[in-house]
Amino acid sequence: MIAIGSELLVPPRGETNGAYVTARLREVGVPVAARITVADDLPLLTAAFRDALSRSEVVVATGGLGPTEDDLTREAAAAALGRELVRDAGILEKLRERFARYNRVMAPVNEKQADVIRGGVVLPNPRGTAPGQYVEADGRIVVLLPGPPSEMQPMFDEQVLPVLRTRSAGAVLRRLSLRMASVSESDIEQAVAPLYKTYQNPVTTILSAPGQVELHLNAEGATAAEADARNEALAAGIRALLPGKIYSEDGRELHEVVAELLIERGLTLALAESCTGGLVSVRLTEVPGSSRFLDRSFVTYSNASKVELLGVDPALLASVGAVSEEVARAMARGARERSKTDLGLGITGIAGPDGGSPEKPVGTVFIALAGIASDPVKRVTFIGDRGRVRFQAGQLALEMLRRSLLGLPV
Amino acid sequence: MIAIGSELLVPPRGETNGAYVTARLREVGVPVAARITVADDLPLLTAAFRDALSRSEVVVATGGLGPTEDDLTREAAAAALGRELVRDAGILEKLRERFARYNRVMAPVNEKQADVIRGGVVLPNPRGTAPGQYVEADGRIVVLLPGPPSEMQPMFDEQVLPVLRTRSAGAVLRRLSLRMASVSESDIEQAVAPLYKTYQNPVTTILSAPGQVELHLNAEGATAAEADARNEALAAGIRALLPGKIYSEDGRELHEVVAELLIERGLTLALAESCTGGLVSVRLTEVPGSSRFLDRSFVTYSNASKVELLGVDPALLASVGAVSEEVARAMARGARERSKTDLGLGITGIAGPDGGSPEKPVGTVFIALAGIASDPVKRVTFIGDRGRVRFQAGQLALEMLRRSLLGLPV
Numbered sequence A, B: 001m002i003a004i005g006s007e008l009l010v011p012p013r014g015e016t017n018g019a020y021v022t023a024r025l026r027e028v029g030v031p032v033a034a035r036i037t038v039a040d041d042l043p044l045l046t047a048a049f050r051d052a053l054s055r056s057e058v059v060v061a062t063g064g065l066g067p068t069e070d071d072l073t074r075e076a077a078a079a080a081l082g083r084e085l086v087r088d089a090g091i092l093e094k095l096r097e098r099f100a101r102y103n104r105v106m107a108p109v110n111e112k113q114a115d116v117i118r119g120g121v122v123l124p125n126p127r128g129t130a131p132g133q134y135v136e137a138d139g140r141i142v143v144l145l146p147g148p149p150s151e152m153q154p155m156f157d158e159q160v161l162p163v164l165r166t167r168s169a170g171a172v173l174r175r176l177s178l179r180m181a182s183v184s185e186s187d188i189e190q191a192v193a194p195l196y197k198t199y200q201n202p203v204t205t206i207l208s209a210p211g212q213v214e215l216h217l218n219a220e221g222a223t224a225a226e227a228d229a230r231n232e233a234l235a236a237g238i239r240a241l242l243p244g245k246i247y248s249e250d251g252r253e254l255h256e257v258v259a260e261l262l263i264e265r266g267l268t269l270a271l272a273e274s275c276t277g278g279l280v281s282v283r284l285t286e287v288p289g290s291s292r293f294l295d296r297s298f299v300t301y302s303n304a305s306k307v308e309l310l311g312v313d314p315a316l317l318a319s320v321g322a323v324s325e326e327v328a329r330a331m332a333r334g335a336r337e338r339s340k341t342d343l344g345l346g347i348t349g350i351a352g353p354d355g356g357s358p359e360k361p362v363g364t365v366f367i368a369l370a371g372i373a374s375d376p377v378k379r380v381t382f383i384g385d386r387g388r389v390r391f392q393a394g395q396l397a398l399e400m401l402r403r404s405l406l407g408l409p410v
Helices: A017-027 A042-055 A073-081 A089-101 A108-114 A149-167 A185-196 A224-241 A254-265 A279-285 A303-310 A314-320 A325-339 A386-405 B017-027 B042-055 B073-081 B089-101 B108-114 B149-167 B185-196 B224-241 B254-265 B279-285 B303-310 B314-320 B325-339 B386-405
Strands: A002-004 A034-038 A058-062 A085-087 A115-117 A121-123 A132-137 A140-145 A172-181 A203-209 A212-221 A246-248 A269-273 A294-300 A343-349 A364-370 A377-381 B002-004 B034-038 B058-062 B085-087 B115-117 B121-123 B132-137 B140-145 B172-181 B203-209 B212-221 B246-248 B269-273 B294-300 B343-349 B364-370 B377-381
Touching (some): A034 A042, A042 A058, A042 A140, A058 A149, A073 A132, A108 A115, A115 A132, A172 A224, A254 A279, A269 A279, A269 A303, A279 A386, A294 A325, A294 B303, A303 A314, A303 A325, A303 B294, A364 A386, A377 A386, B002 B042, B017 B149, B017 B172, B034 B042, B042 B073, B042 B140, B073 B085, B073 B132, B073 B140, B089 B108, B108 B115, B115 B132, B172 B224, B185 B203, B254 B279, B279 B294, B294 B325, B303 B314, B303 B325, B314 B325, B325 B343, B325 B364
Parallel strands (some): A002 A058, B269 B343
Antiparallel strands (some): A132 A140, A172 A212, A203 A212, A343 A364, B132 B140, B203 B212
């Protein structure tokens, strides 16, 4: 995989085509041996194509197909293949038409976009001017695609992938992602490693971030269905070992799952957030249709706002402090009662960097639910900076909601 | 730049060392010609080192320095350089000590981490077991560094960059980023392109995203001070052409700038958000010390909540609708009066995907400020999906606050 463009080597621009193509190729059984990002320089580019052709059966290159003097991909690929470039009359005509449509005359410099490697097939680009090319030579396949991801991705998916899929002798790779929130990576690892380690296929990897753990099952098969069946065989065993813990297997995020559960059950919710500053409210309202369950939400930063908006007893605040189990409960209850919703959620804590004490260090958070039979409340001390503490607190609040809505112990 | 590791070629893992090293090298006058990510395969890896050595004066490689059989970087680099590996007694001793400290016996497989290319200098790794290496051979410099960014980055910054800086004959690159919010990219381009195009050095690029435009000035100089002075010369001219529009030149984000202005001026703020669901509240409370200016914030999704919490007149809601200039004003005033703060902000709109009408299409947002002499209100129709509309609305609300606090016309 060759990504072409000097601009890709200068921050802050990143190179994203490589990751995209790598992932898609892997799915059709073409493992990527190397991915290179190279400057707009003819000798360097030609060498990159030569190196790649000497070691791989398929070379996919993106970028450098435009009209400027920096666009050298056609020349470099042709030189590396030892083939000449031929100006294609059909492409030329289409380029002229495109310019005419916008009432512009085409400058001669644009003509080189019609150059095709001899023996190559033109890949139409409905979303831009530069077409792609597909060349087979000496048992090797070379694919040239434009650089903008919005043009490259559909061309790759629709015109390149189907061909490579039929040509690939390699196994198809399929992934199943099992997502969990507010669990410990080592607990999950201990619970499932003895099982997944008995499988050579799929290969299982654990990805963890604060507040989130994902098990990725990567199965190979002759067909997608075969690979999926392999993943499913292991997933069934994993689910049995982690009852109720997996919140999604289809890429949905935790707040989407919770929003859908609330809509499904026709329940309404009011939030009272202190240290999270509205984070749970923002996540839940990202979901279209959230007005069906979210009536209102309070960000009660000051003690006065907790008293005035949620009816928290000032004497309680004075005696146990704003960051306490009692106040979290009072916030959840107050949000629910004053909003006349089915459920209430209260979050209070110390996100840091200041405000900690020996009894309640930075990262201490209390989360309470009201309107659920058991009215659960949790105290946790999260590790990390302000942003991490806030995210983990929001994640746990959503997970408590999810478990409550499913009737699981919280 | 060579990033080593099969795992880097399999999604969802990305490769970040390449971008980091590229950016840092550019700052000390070493342009990167190519960046390659390559699998753990000895022939491929050796070829990658050979190709790189044949075309570059400096080769930086990350990863593949661990103890497993997949860790082949030392072997590949040595083979490409035509030098042998020598087991270093000093490193071996340190490895043994490290294991002893954790009461573990070192397995023999770990010994290869003490292998150094003949003539190479060992680069200590205080944050991990695998040390790095620095080799000079035939006028080329080869640097091997461990893969984990938390180990690689400080080693590169502290041990490699200073050497390359003194060795580099290239110019130092320095960047100045001028950030603006809620402006049009083409307006900014038209205003400043005639000026910046007269400069060969710095080179100016415009980066734009919904709600945000950045001008990047990239100057080269023999020293950092010289490059900075070149950026400053152009920046002075640009500032004069964009009075009041630039909110930061030091990487700070808009919400940080607004939070600092509020703290500086000792003003308090209450928010009433509808379509943004608490987004402005979350952004402002990301800033440590935000409790000094943010007393509370209301997310008033339903009409009932606008009436009960903000005192919006039900007759007004019935006559002009919740998404209107009048209701935005009433929300801002209500938030301010009920919270007894200096300032109030109200946001109401249609984030989509549903809820639009011919008069008020999806993306229509009204934003009002209260407590500012002019009590400004704005109506905008943002383009994009739900997330984009919400982000742009929040961005404009913060920009209106910033301009008000600075006494600029809103």
